């Protein structure tokens with residue numbers, strides 16, 4: 016972990032309306048970094064050196080293709096065609112999106128000299144005029160890998176509190192996802208509970224672009240009881256996963272609730288059917304949630320059915336193993352690529368809440384099958400995932416120790432800087448900040 020640096024707890028999405036807390040108040044040891052309002056998304060400025068080029072910043076607008084954009088900016092049709100042909104060797108033009116930024120450089124005679132476009136966070140495509148037409152090359156965009164530490168007390172919901180502490184949505188969603196095997200977010204979160212997280216962030220060398228990375232560590236303290244998760248990649252062919260301090264994986268065979276932020280509106284058991292009027296068994300749980308709320312696969316498995324199914328409306332059933340299946344009914348639509356035979360991962364979005372089939376209102380009807388029969392999901396004894404042992408366990412414990420040290424150092428660093436600041440103020444130091452070196 017060579018170039019791990021602290022990163023200011025600033026908000027990279029300059030489009031949202033969160034109040035901007037002065038950087039030095041949030042993270043006093045990092046004042047050298049670009050303040051959040053200078054971070055501009057999605058545009059790289061790497062130009063040809065020659066001054067006689069006429070440079071144009073262009074972007075794809077709705078209803079336009081690359082050809083239109085280039086020709087509009089002044090390129091000849093043949094040049095535009097050849098440049099796009101060269102570009103498409105490195106970029107799937109079907110993925111081109113509205114808003115994609117490009118830089119076109121024109122020769123003094125008005126002909127297209129060069130075209131540059133960002134391919135990914137770390138790569139740029141440069142299309143240059145050559146003897147034979149145009150040639151495309153991929154260039155690395157240098158970036159720094161940072162880790163960012165954020166903590167906070169939960170007031171209303173984890174989502175809201177984390178958001179207020181400056182965590183980007185994508186990171187919050189991931190945090191909720193990795194805890195969803197241990198925590199029922201609907202019922203177990205109380206005011207005064209707290210969270211803590213250490214995650215990776217990539218930052219371009221000029222500090223103008225950021226990309227959020229993996230969560231390395233996350234902790235929830237629920238009514239005084241801590242749950243800590245560490246990211247670790249087991250040695251044998253597994254994906255990286257999250258583990259408790261004792262080496263037990265956070266992943267269970269099935270998630271406790273396949274949906275976030277929903278209210279349990281009907282339990283398993285005998286009830287008067289809301290549409291048909293007579294008493295019958297309700298063989299699942301109903302979750303009330305707005306139409307379009309994503310529904311997750313409760314566990315890894317294979318989609319057995321993803322189609323209309325009588326009173327169930329749009330219906331997905333997943334076979335997890337020889338024992339367990341789960342089913343999701345009344346969906347408004349299916350998740351991307353979800354169809355019979357498709358392999359899904361735990362937490363993957365398989366559909367969205369709706370009101371298809373025989374229903375009185377939008378909700379998710381969720382069933383768990385054990386050996387072919389529906390059971391009460393709330394009574395289910397959920398089998399646990401893997402437990403690290405031997406060398407894996409040792410490596411994991413070392414890694415967890417490193418992460419703990421890193422966090423302790425970050426906290427101490429902040430505290431030291433604060434004390435320095437107070438001392439300076441006390442002696443009339445003009446309020447100037449003293450920045451402690453990172454450990």
Ligand SMILES: [Zn+2]
Pocket residue numbers: 281297299300301379380381
């Ligand atoms: Zn139901």
